[in-house]
Amino acid sequence: MTNELEEQVREELATSAHGWTDRIDHDRVLADGRRALRQRSLRRVAVAAAAAVVAGALGWAGLAGALGRGAMPGVVATPSPAPSTVAMNRVTFDLTGVNGADYARLEVTLTTDGTVWMSGTDASGDVRFTTSIAAVYVTAHGATIDVGVPAVLGLVPGDPRWILPVTSGTAAVTTDVRKLPSGGQSAYLATFSSGGASQFDGVCWPGADGEVYQSDGSSPAHTDLDFDGHRGTFFFTDLNDRTRLTFHADSGNSFSFEANGSRYRPYFASAHDSAGTRSMAVALLPWNATDPAVDLADASATWTTLGVAGRTVVVVSGTSDTMAGMVRSISYTDEADGPVVQRVR
Amino acid sequence: MGETREAPMFRSSPTRDAEFAEFMRTASLSLGRTAWLLTGNADLADELVQAALVKTYVAWPRVRSGEGLAYARRVLVNLNVDRHRRAHTTPSDRIDGIEPRHAEQSVDDRDQATRMLATLPAQQRRVIVLRYYDDLSEAEVAHHLGISVGAVKSSASRGLATLRSRFARVPEGEGQ
Structure with a gap:
């Protein structure tokens, strides 16, 4: 089946390409090439240093992650009914060290009906809010949530030793990954300073097979x-x-x-x-x-x-x-x- | 921090020009077709091929005999990656894993293949073109794109899966 599809793709590409005719002006290429050589030989090229110094302390320096260009549906933590389905998997993230977080802990529960429930609790353990999102949105790419600070919650396979958010902007402030009790998955939570989650690109993690994986599934x-x-x-x-x-x-x-x-x-x-x-x-x-x-x-x-x-x-x-x-x-x-x-x- | 490139002296020569003209005669059609499939845009494809050939001309003395096409194609692919990144605009929505169309993907809609390629994320499109049009091995595609063989396999697999669904939806005769 795959071979048939591959052949079909080959044929379609060949058919499309066959209609292409060479429109390149070869004399112009040679003229531009000679000019490039002359320019290069006449001067030493001073190239501005594009110093990409990645932030010093190396804690999360230079790295962070991003949810497909701000992509998945954001979830704002607002009060809603508590989960009524049987909890299959629950992990708790400690937020006490996260500056600006509204809660001391975030409990994340994956239920049998394919829903991810999130509950924020205060220091005494009282639930301050509960909300939910369809588990289909909580992939390795993660879903944006709000716990007082922007955050990304995601699920990755296995029990990785570490999770690394990758961003095109400000690095994540904190990152935590915790294995769900069953199902062979782990949940991760990355928190960001204001606006940081919008530049989240994804995460990387080590697999049990010794490979490194990134959130599009590739290695x-x-x-x-x-x-x-x-x-x-x-x-x-x-x-x-x-x-x-x-x-x-x-x-x-x-x-x-x-x-x-x-x-x-x-x-x-x-x-x-x-x-x-x-x-x-x-x-x-x-x-x-x-x-x-x-x-x-x-x-x-x-x-x-x-x-x-x-x-x-x-x-x-x-x-x-x-x-x-x-x-x-x-x-x-x-x-x-x-x-x-x-x-x- | 700064950097200074110590550029060597070069001179063009009739020999270089003659050799390169012969190379262009055999290579520019193939490069143009690859560029067309990568971009789906005739003008962009021309610009990419022109730029790739000029860069190849400059590097010509160091291009190993018989590897001119591979070298120029690699330059072309990298130029396209850079161009795409410069043109990239952040999309505002992505629902359930469906990628929005990229700026690169405003194609001429000349035919079914380029329309379907335009639905693929940029890396999958590059992999599909290099693998199934240029007939490069997975290792060669990885080398061209600077990604792992595993990433090539993954991109090809996902790209084919997407194309399979597109093929299934395109009625006979559409897209001409």
């Missing part, structure tokens, strides 16, 4: 890092049409920065090892870059490279909190541009 290639006290996993998230190089440290810290298409995203994220004594800086090299080398500014620093989904990532470890404190420059050979030196200032 991005990942590479583990064990270097100079830094341990964790690199992978590219691809959510909401945004590709990011992401690092999740075993210590729970994480960062990410956008790595669109062929564009080189030069700098850098910083992190600390679990002992808090060594910092880490990361540079993502362009496609097909070869011969990477690092000119270290910090005599105690050290560096390595690793491949992540076909891209080369340079990892520098040292004592400085900044890339400039550790590195003078990174050089490599670019497939298109030849030798390139990225100076760090």
